[in-house]
Amino acid sequence: MKFLASLDKRRWTTAVVTLILAFLSGFLMQTVLTEPASIVAVPGSEDVPKPLPTSPQAAPLPILHQPPRYPDRVQEQWSTRVADCEPRLTVSAAPAATLRVDLTASCSPNQTATLRQGPITVGVKTDAYGRWQARIPAFEQDAEVEVAIGERLLRHSMNVPEADQFRHVMLQWNGPQVFRINAYEFGAKDQQNGHVWSGAPKAPERALRGGGFLTRLGDETGSGAEIYSVPVGAMPSSGVIRLTVDAEITETSCDQTVEATAYQSGPLGRLSPSEVLLKMPGCERIGEHLRLQNLFPDMRLALH
């Protein structure tokens, strides 16, 4: 593929421009057409979705392509006016096959909830107002987001047609954060623009230009996950993305065996799991890290 590219640069340039235009138009359509999601709460373990009372307070928030802002004053009014304590889950589709997830549980401030979607099972913490929000990659076209908070199980499905245009690797663990995914896109070196990691997670919109982005979930002490996602369908880039994982030698991890579960695209067209059981070096090496080159195989992306 590569030598063809160098032989025929002009044609590739045309193709790349076309792809970018196609992607941008999709982006605009989505921005215009994305509807705010309806809210569904499922009491207990019952599977029957029950519409929530449609009080003005419970109306779904308009979804913008920026994190919604909650001016403190409005928020105070709002949280004091919600009297029913009913937790709400709002999910909407966002560009780059992501989902915007908003949890509002005004009676459960500073509480850990469990988020599930695709292979993700991770603890997340509500803030002082009982809110938590994140933008997460959709792992399937029929994405199902589930949040368990207290005794309540909230569930929301969302169709994300472009989910199969993305490939992901994911690392998930219990306990303090030890692991960090590094993606070196198309020959990028440390700290360069194509080095995507938790220190430079990049925005999902970067997918429009063929780059990937990193999603971090969880808090520092409970459980956590890192997901690297990259578009493979309408690819303006081709080549190899090298993936490494750093395991930090910290006061809590040194001299311990740390565990994690890794997921990557497997040969069967679904995510393939690896159980990681890593013996960490002694505590004299606190501050250093182990670099795992072979946990994730390289992602090879080709122009189709």
Next chain:
Amino acid sequence: MLRIFLIVGLCLIPLVGAAGPVKLTSSDGQVVLEGQLLSQDGEFFRVETVAGPVTLDAGRLRCSGAGCPDPAKLVARARVGGAPDMIHRLIPALLEVFADLNGLEYIRRFTDDTTVAWELREADTDRMVAIIDGTVAGSEVVEQQLASRDIDLGATKVPANGPVRQDVIALDALVPSVATENPRAMLTFAQLEGLLSGRLSNWSRLGGEDLSVELHLPKGWDDAVQRLNPDRRLAKATFHESPADLSDAVAANPAAIGLVPYSAIGNTVPLVISGACGLAAPATRDTIRAKDYPITKALYLQRVGARQPKIVRDFIAFARSAEAQPIIRAAGYVDQAIGRIGFERQGDRIANAVLAAGNDTEAMAAVQNMIATLLEGERLTLTFRFQDGSSDLVSAPDVQRLADAIDGGEFDGHEVLFVGFSDGIGPEAGNVRLSERRARAVRRAVAARVQRTDIPLRATGFGEVMPMACDDTPWGRQVNRRVEVWLRKL
């Protein structure tokens, strides 16, 4: 009464540290056998009896006595050692699909960059069926560990010596590559040789920028490097253990040229090698499978004797099956599926043949004869190649693969035509005879392996009329000495 159960001459690995007296009873109670249990691999019991060692089908027997293995511990164990990319890329992909086809759950346990284990469990009962340990090791270590039985299976890119059974499961090739910033797309063989030997030490000598050439080479490919640089003297080079590191070093440096494995091209740009006569050899899946691109390497699964657990034998059979070929390809290697190249995709070669014939009417008649023969045909990506002047067959596995494909019905409704070609060294008439002789030798070898009689096998030879590479280098000549396999509709 022991009629069904006796199996003679099988040698099985003791998978469970089994020893002690056992009493084996058939399900109908009619057969009772007592002795010392020697081994049990989940499939067979091997028992030392007064009449000597006996191997019995475990599925039909009940075991009682102190020596009986714990059924919960009847787990096949195997150890695999090999190249890092095979242990971390190729084998896991194959194992995962193998598990799926056998109704097994697959899980990979990652301990560190050199150690993994793969577990296969029954999907419905969760019973562990097999644990396979994988270790990254160099080819010399693999050879030693196979000999000392410290591993059951070797996964390397170096053919083994000694009493080792080996199966080719994938192909790779060595390709000259540069960084994307390097504007070059082609090199003549002489230029490549100059870069490797240090004769051309600056890119300006090739019309490029004033940059010193930096040479990057893979470890463990010495013979292949030598074929590209026959005068043996190598310029100062950086050698890389890991193909990925080699590829990254080349991709990062516009002054670099590397000989990079096809499976690790990564972010580099592969160059097309051309000869002085103008014929070019790009490295593609088809040209590597057909060995029209000459600097190739095989990936092997190696084992010693027949001491593998059944699941390992099944896995090797799977890795060689048609079902495994798309997985091998998706993992970045060249698979061995027999592909077809239509006549319309042979344009360059035909054009070359016509140009080479020039004004010589006899040569032109030969070209026309060849075109008439092959016009309606499709060339298979399986090619047989020969040493200088000889018609001794080189590849028995390829003969078997072709025979299996014919018996498997892949070419039903066609005749298989073996078409010999030679290099252009020596008199033309002699070359035609030599190419015919080679084609007949391949036809005979394949016919001896084919069971079916309804697929006609024919042989013909056209001598030097359609060279694929220039005859000015040994590897060019070897590419030209070949028997191609063509299909024609009946």
